[in-house]
Amino acid sequence: MSAPTYDLGKLHGGLRLPAHKSASTSLPIRTMPLPAQLVLPITQHVGDAAQPVVGAGDKVLKGQLIANVEGALGAPVHASSSGTVVAIESWPVSRRYGDKAPCIVIECDGDDRAFDYPRPAGSYAELAPEALLEQLVRGGIVGLGGAVFPTAQKIMQARSGDIEYLILNGVECEPYISCDDVLMREHAAEILSGAGILMHALQIDACIIAVESDKPEALRSLGDAMGELNDPRISLKQVPTIYPSGGEDQLVQLVTNLEVPSGGLPTDVGCLVQNVGTAAAVHDWIVNREPLLSRITTVTGDGVVEPMNVRARIGTPIADIVAFAGGYTDAAEVLIVGGPMTGKSITTDRVPMVKATNCILVTSRAPAIGEELACIRCGDCAVVCPVQLQPQQLFWHARADNEKKLREFGLIDCIECGCCDLVCPSHIPLTADFRTAKARMQELADEKARAERARHRFEARNDRLQRDEEQRAAELLQQKDQAKQAGPAAIAEILKRKRQQSDED
Amino acid sequence: MDFQRQEAPYLAPQTSVASMMLQVLAALVPAAIAHVWFFGPGFIFNLIVAAIFATAGEALMMHLRGRPPETALADYSALVTAALLAFALPSLTPWWVTGTGALFGIVVAKHLYGGLGFNIFNPAMAGYVVILVAFPMHLNLWTAPRMGDIDYEYLTIVQSLVYTLTGSLPDAMPFDAVSRATPLDAMKSGLANLSTVSEIRVNPIMGDFGGRGWEWIGNFLAIGGFWLLIKKIIRWQIPVGVGVGLLLPAGIMYLVEPSTHPSPGFHLFAGASILCAFFIATDPVSAATSPKGRFIYGFGIGALIYCIRTFGSYADGVAFAVLIMNMAVPAIDYLTRPHIIGHATEKNTS
Numbered sequence: 001m002s003a004p005t006y007d008l009g010k011l012h013g014g015l016r017l018p019a020h021k022s023a024s025t026s027l028p029i030r031t032m033p034l035p036a037q038l039v040l041p042i043t044q045h046v047g048d049a050a051q052p053v054v055g056a057g058d059k060v061l062k063g064q065l066i067a068n069v070e071g072a073l074g075a076p077v078h079a080s081s082s083g084t085v086v087a088i089e090s091w092p093v094s095r096r097y098g099d100k101a102p103c104i105v106i107e108c109d110g111d112d113r114a115f116d117y118p119r120p121a122g123s124y125a126e127l128a129p130e131a132l133l134e135q136l137v138r139g140g141i142v143g144l145g146g147a148v149f150p151t152a153q154k155i156m157q158a159r160s161g162d163i164e165y166l167i168l169n170g171v172e173c174e175p176y177i178s179c180d181d182v183l184m185r186e187h188a189a190e191i192l193s194g195a196g197i198l199m200h201a202l203q204i205d206a207c208i209i210a211v212e213s214d215k216p217e218a219l220r221s222l223g224d225a226m227g228e229l230n231d232p233r234i235s236l237k238q239v240p241t242i243y244p245s246g247g248e249d250q251l252v253q254l255v256t257n258l259e260v261p262s263g264g265l266p267t268d269v270g271c272l273v274q275n276v277g278t279a280a281a282v283h284d285w286i287v288n289r290e291p292l293l294s295r296i297t298t299v300t301g302d303g304v305v306e307p308m309n310v311r312a313r314i315g316t317p318i319a320d321i322v323a324f325a326g327g328y329t330d331a332a333e334v335l336i337v338g339g340p341m342t343g344k345s346i347t348t349d350r351v352p353m354v355k356a357t358n359c360i361l362v363t364s365r366a367p368a369i370g371e372e373l374a375c376i377r378c379g380d381c382a383v384v385c386p387v388q389l390q391p392q393q394l395f396w397h398a399r400a401d402n403e404k405k406l407r408e409f410g411l412i413d414c415i416e417c418g419c420c421d422l423v424c425p426s427h428i429p430l431t432a433d434f435r436t437a438k439a440r441m442q443e444l445a446d447e448k449a450r451a452e453r454a455r456h457r458f459e460a461r462n463d464r465l466q467r468d469e470e471q472r473a474a475e476l477l478q479q480k481d482q483a484k485q486a487g488p489a490a491i492a493e494i495l496k497r498k499r500q501q502s503d504e505d
Numbered sequence: 506m507d508f509q510r511q512e513a514p515y516l517a518p519q520t521s522v523a524s525m526m527l528q529v530l531a532a533l534v535p536a537a538i539a540h541v542w543f544f545g546p547g548f549i550f551n552l553i554v555a556a557i558f559a560t561a562g563e564a565l566m567m568h569l570r571g572r573p574p575e576t577a578l579a580d581y582s583a584l585v586t587a588a589l590l591a592f593a594l595p596s597l598t599p600w601w602v603t604g605t606g607a608l609f610g611i612v613v614a615k616h617l618y619g620g621l622g623f624n625i626f627n628p629a630m631a632g633y634v635v636i637l638v639a640f641p642m643h644l645n646l647w648t649a650p651r652m653g654d655i656d657y658e659y660l661t662i663v664q665s666l667v668y669t670l671t672g673s674l675p676d677a678m679p680f681d682a683v684s685r686a687t688p689l690d691a692m693k694s695g696l697a698n699l700s701t702v703s704e705i706r707v708n709p710i711m712g713d714f715g716g717r718g719w720e721w722i723g724n725f726l727a728i729g730g731f732w733l734l735i736k737k738i739i740r741w742q743i744p745v746g747v748g749v750g751l752l753l754p755a756g757i758m759y760l761v762e763p764s765t766h767p768s769p770g771f772h773l774f775a776g777a778s779i780l781c782a783f784f785i786a787t788d789p790v791s792a793a794t795s796p797k798g799r800f801i802y803g804f805g806i807g808a809l810i811y812c813i814r815t816f817g818s819y820a821d822g823v824a825f826a827v828l829i830m831n832m833a834v835p836a837i838d839y840l841t842r843p844h845i846i847g848h849a850t851e852k853n854t855s
Contacts, residue, residue, distance in 0.1 A: 262848050425525050
């Protein structure tokens with residue numbers, strides 16, 4: 001077996017952004033003590049909602065299943081520590097859409113007693129890929145890069161196609177975020193082990209670990225671990241430090257020089273991308289029998305006293321994590337879950353950290369940028385757009401709500417990376433406009449579908465009425481014929497009856 | 506604790522329209538100094554007059570449109586229009602001529618189309634063309650470049666100011682004494698009189714390539730233009746497009762028949778070619794916006810400049826070339842949309 005070959009592709013556009021990462025990478029990963037309370041949203045993944053299998057008052061163990069999914073289209077949720085379920089209720093969360101979601105609230109008992117998952121007799125390599133996937137579902141493993149797509153499902157989809165490479169994404173291109181960087185520095189061996197498991201599940205022999213060039217420590221640590229493991233299937237690739245090289249499709253383009261088709265997946269060009277954190281989580285579950293109960297998150301920004309990377313239990317309220325990092329500074333005005341380019345601004349720190357939470361960014365309000373001016377068509381947005389869209393044209397059509405043009409100019413291909421906003425001299429909130437336009441396009445599509453259904457119903461009704469009408473006419477005709485055949489006597493009889501009727505009226 | 510809600514991205518924009526416009530103005534400073542050096546202080550008076558009318562027009566129109574005038578004035582775009590117009594006019598131009606051009610450019614070409622960002626036509630060039638139509642004789646009063654060996658009567662600062670304010674020269678100085686043909690005019694009339702290019706170039710106003718003095722202004726404009734390129738205020742496609750569009754036909758014709766066709770160097774350094782390539786055609790609002798489209802747009806302007814100079818009745822053709830290509834912008838943009846990553850191409854489907 002030889003190391004895989006690849007062409008290094010080129011990313012269109014992108015931005016070199018100030019990294020702001022050293023604040024949080026100067027310390028080793030700190031493990032947070034157990035919080036008093038854990039808040040676990042029952043859906044922390046893309047796909048079908050999980051259903052609670054515990055009720056208020058139930059005692060649970062660390063790692064115990066508390067919400068389950070049918071089939072493989074989702075991810076179960078486990079209690080991140082032992083304690084008592086006190087409520088299953090709606091709670092503020094940091095989801096992309098919507099502000100509240102049903103959560104299981106656990107009062108921790110502080111003992112952290114673990115549910116015992118029996119270790120399999122042999123190594124994972126003896127498992128059939130299907131059995132391994134089943135295991136990944138049960139471990140609650142989802143993509144930890146932020147998209148939280150269930151890992152088993154992703155692999156299953158990939159296996160129906162022609163996959164060549166597993167790409168592990170260690171390109172943490174968004175400013176401030178450094179949880180993958182420190183993970184690669186401190187847990188390189190676990191990542192490599194996870195890569196082996198994922199390759200087995202995929203039944204392929206090639207894995208590329210892609211790391212940004214501004215992470216020399218991570219590259220060194222991974223290099224050392226690879227030297228020790230000496231697995232020729234795994235190779236390390238340095239990619240240029242430019243935002244958004246860590247976007248899934250952008251990374252595939254950088255590593256393979258292939259474009260992921262519009263509306264398609266990296267699997268369409270033979271790649272499966274997983275975050276390095278996901279690989280480590282796979283290792284923890286398959287080898288150490290610990291389901292996805294914690295993750296590393298970067299808590300940073302000028303609104304935090306001591307920026308750092310924290311390993312915290314899933315469900316830990318953000319307020320507790322910030323308190324662990326020394327609390328808020330006076331600058332704390334905006335709380336962002338995720339990075340400064342694509343993260344979501346939330347209004348309360350009661351929100352729990354979930355599987356998707358790679359960063360908790362607390363900053364002062366962005367400096368006043370002045371009034372939005374008209375677009376002067378400078379085209380700088382098109383220069384930086386990694387998808388090679390023309391935001392300066394697209395935005396006209398977005399404001400005009402011109403659906404046809406929006407499709408033509410590739411609105412759905414917009415990855416909402418935010419590059420165009422940063423270079424716009426007129427300070428137009430392009431990304432927000434595009435987000436709104438996308439939502440409206442979805443609404444329109446839904447409405448169209450509804451209208452279509454209504455039309456079908458209406459036409460079906462018309463058809464039915466017409467059929468009834470025709471049937472009645474035919475029956476009438478038949479009766480007339482019968483009457484004719486019965487002869488004049490019968491007619492006289494009928495007329496007489498009619499007359500009698502009218503007399504009675 | 507509670508927090509404010511904001512929309513991603515949360516990082517502040519790195520640039521502003523005002524800073525772009527100020528950088529354009531700064532890039533024009535070396536050439537402006539050269540202009541004053543070679544053609545006298547009239548340029549400054551023109552600039553002041555154009556700036557006053559452009560600013561007043563902008564403020565008035567914003568007021569009439571029910572918008573805060575300070576927003577428009579704070580972006581300095583009216584000053585850029587004024588500066589470009591000042592560069593296009595002879596250093597001796599009465600104030601009402603300059604004012605008419607500046608007002609038309611701002612009021613009609615810019616604000617009646619919706620203001621900055623919506624104007625189809627380059628305001629400075631629209632203003633220039635109105636002057637060309639309304640006051641053609643005033644565009645002939647170019648002074649000779651200040652070069653030691655050129656026989657010429659120089660105006661003092663006061664005389665120049667008086668001309669700007671009143672439109673009259675000192676009694677002892679007739680128009681012929683102070684004005685000289687521009688190199689392009691000299692070339693055009695010379696060729697019309699069946700002189701050869703080399704005969705025409707004997708004229709002391711002619712320099713190594715274009716006209717003396719003009720060449721220096723061209724050099725400084727190019728320096729400013731390169732600075733804008735480095736600062737990424739403008740992109741290379743339009744200047745290169747203009748250059749290729751102008752120099753390619755000029756070069757071919759020069760190779761074919763050098764006695765009746767001036768060299769590409771002459772075309773580049775005479776008239777407003779360099780000003781157009783770096784500062785006029787690059788006005789983003791009225792230019793094409795896709796990368797390929799920008800080259801085509803620039804190329805069209807360059808080629809039209811060549812055609813108008815060679816076959817038209819005007820000595821220079823920058824203003825018409827720019828306005829004509831302005832009209833073609835929507836079509837160019839539509840036909841040159843870049844490939845969206847992930848959409849079918851030969852590379853992907855093969």
